[in-house]
Amino acid sequence: MRRWPLFLILGVVLLVTPAAAQQTGADAAEYADAPAIVTTAGTPAELCDSYEAPERTAEQFETAKDVLEAGIDYRAIFCTDAGAIYVDLLEDYTPLTVNSFVFLAYNNFYNGTIFHRVIADFMAQGGDPTGTGTGGPGYQFADEPVPFLFFDRPGWLAMANAGPGTNGSQFFITTAPAQHLDYQHTIFGEVLEGQDAVTSILLRDPAEGGDATTLKAVRIVKDPALVESTASAPEPLTSEEIEAALGSDNVIAAASSLFGNFPAQEVEITSGSQPVEDAAAGLPAASREALTELAALYGITTVYHSEMAAVNCNLDVIPFVSIGYTLYETPDAETAAAALEDPALTTLGIANGQTQVAGFAYGSPVYVGETSGCDATATAGRVFYTRGRFIVEAETVLPADSPYTPDLIIGRLSSIIFDRALAEVMRADIR
16 A cells, blocks of 8 residues: 655645535524624724624623525624724635624624734734633634635734634734644634734733723624725736746645645646637547536636646655646636536536546535556546636546545645645635
């Protein structure tokens, strides 16, 4: 049996992104009139200054109720002594976390709490009703790591924890890059306006006590049009920028940042893009027809592809013949999500004799079949999911005697490496 490569043992073992939780909004009606919800127009500062925050609830909860509603772009305003902080919440990628945060805000849980732990050039931590760093809401929930969200810059809102699966109510906002925390803390929001207020929060060590900045309230925004903000949505990256992100230098850099001892000398990367018509023309008949149908129905225009191959076939060091990542560009995220449910995508998946098997970590099926690679029989696997306006096809080819399954390699390597390489592309689509 082939050994597990050293770079995987030492790598980010927990980086198998769980399937996104299905938030149904079953309990949303109960909180339709929650005072925390913004219902009038104004700047973040005005919406804080005009708000008479209810007293904080001292209640503990068994679990967060299901309050997230489909199709809503959730945002939050942190009303603090240091100023208003306007944050985009990432409910599409971290629904468990955002649901809990919104639920607690609806229940006035954060009102009057303090930023109890604040370290210069690092972060400001709050959300503890006891102000000691030991308190919480009475329940805990799972982590939601997202490969293209990591602590490379200030302004990320993330969950504080005491280890995997111990998320509660405590959160922090970064004031500097903190990449030693990558994938250990769920990033669930990004500061849009008010980072200057974050950096003005009083420094504090909870063990020593002393003056602290108060979080007077958290307001929840369900209609971003009500907030008069200086923030603007980032421009989508150009085709040239997407191609560069999938190029050899950037993909190797992403792999090396994830796995410090990644054996770059053992792989070769090829990448490029082409119009969808050209991409379809090079496929077998069944795949060509399926992709042509999808392109016509969902406005797919361009196909981007990058592949990492074990150039020396040293499969004791590199556990795959190849891993690949294809982006099918549609007009918007809603269109990509609709395409993911189309039976034509299944036809594309099962082409060339591949068979649909059990569900993948992203909640999508895996398609597997026999192929060849490194002068031997091999197993091919692929999975489709979405990233913003893109349909993603993540794939791998493994030796037939590999102890690893295609979904494991896709989850632990292919998706993670390429998602990280495409971080700026994916982040531009968040808003």
